[in-house]
Amino acid sequence: MATRAGTRHRFVTAALAAPAALWMLVFLVLPFVAMLVFAFGRRAPEGGYLPGFTFEQFLNLPARAAAFGNTLMLAPAGALLCLLVAYPVAYYLAVKAAPRHRLVLVSLIVVPFWTSLLVRTYAWMYILGSRGLPNLLSTIGLPDLRMLNTPGAVLVGIVYGYLPLMIMPIYVSLEKLDRRLLDASADLGARPVSTFLGITLPLSLPGVMTGVALVTILLLGEYLIPQLLGGGKVFFIGNALVDLFLQSRNWPFGSAIAVTLVLVVVVVLTVAMRIAWRFAGTRRVDLV
Structure with missing residues (x-):
């Protein structure tokens, strides 16, 4: 009975926390990951993002x-x-x-x-x-x-x-x-x-x-x-x-x-x- 009650309590806690966790994932974690990926890329000739892996952007921070x-x-x-x-x-x-x-x-x-x-x-x-x-x-x-x-x-x-x-x-x-x-x-x-x-x-x-x-x-x-x-x-x-x-x-x-x-x-x-x-x-x- 104690194990079943503990499992139910954890399930209820997870269900209550799920909306906030999903919100944080979609509007905080994923945008930051996108920014991190862009930061190591290059600027496309017409502007925007060009895939790549370089530290050039971070080295240019003194600008x-x-x-x-x-x-x-x-x-x-x-x-x-x-x-x-x-x-x-x-x-x-x-x-x-x-x-x-x-x-x-x-x-x-x-x-x-x-x-x-x-x-x-x-x-x-x-x-x-x-x-x-x-x-x-x-x-x-x-x-x-x-x-x-x-x-x-x-x-x-x-x-x-x-x-x-x-x-x-x-x-x-x-x-x-x-x-x-x-x-x-x-x-x-x-x-x-x-x-x-x-x-x-x-x-x-x-x-x-x-x-x-x-x-x-x-x-x-x-x-x-x-x-x-x-x-x-x-x-x-x-x-x-x-x-x-x-x-x-x-x-x-x-x-x-x-x-x-x-x-x-x-x-x-x-x-x-x-x-x-x-x-x-x-x-x-x-x-x-």
Whole structure:
């Protein structure tokens, strides 16, 4: 009877997991295998893929060093800026805000997601353009500030677009914080800064690492914000992929860059998990 029950349990588990496994196979594994095959091929004379086996595409990766450099520099910088802005907001929502107001405040954070990122980024193009912030500064007698088509404009768009993805994991982590620990720390005479550094921050670290990993991984493939706010002067890997696949039709080289990007994401995720486990001790840390 025990063996039959165990077999039935495994069958039910496999049946429940089958749709998700099939989805992952069709939309994740098979496309990556196709990219891997293309990466070792050659570009056909008319564009596209020509079967072959060569490392030429990977050896040509330095030709897109600027895109890799911008991505690997601005993506972590954008994630760090998001963290610096998001943590105080999440802390206020979870610890300081009245419970009856939290739902409204959290809803206000989520509301921007109801509008297309394209529309919101176009709004920032106007704000940072000549008729927006620079015009306002010149009107009140301050020096003209040109930000559009610069890395600074891209960082502004990144923080605005990805801030909710950083706030929510940190908020969830802080919302689960046992308030009795904070009260005990205060009763024992600890200063607020000591309480924060010794209790609040370590216990919220899983949410912090989740938010940082989530935002950084998404930024590594970002295309829209650099394209619009960078004005073609601040290229990310995503912009290079669009150029290679849709314009120059160099599918093997684009596939090699895509495979390299996936490997970079795996490395970033692995490092983030190791850091989270080291600082969070034995507490469970979910990054994905």
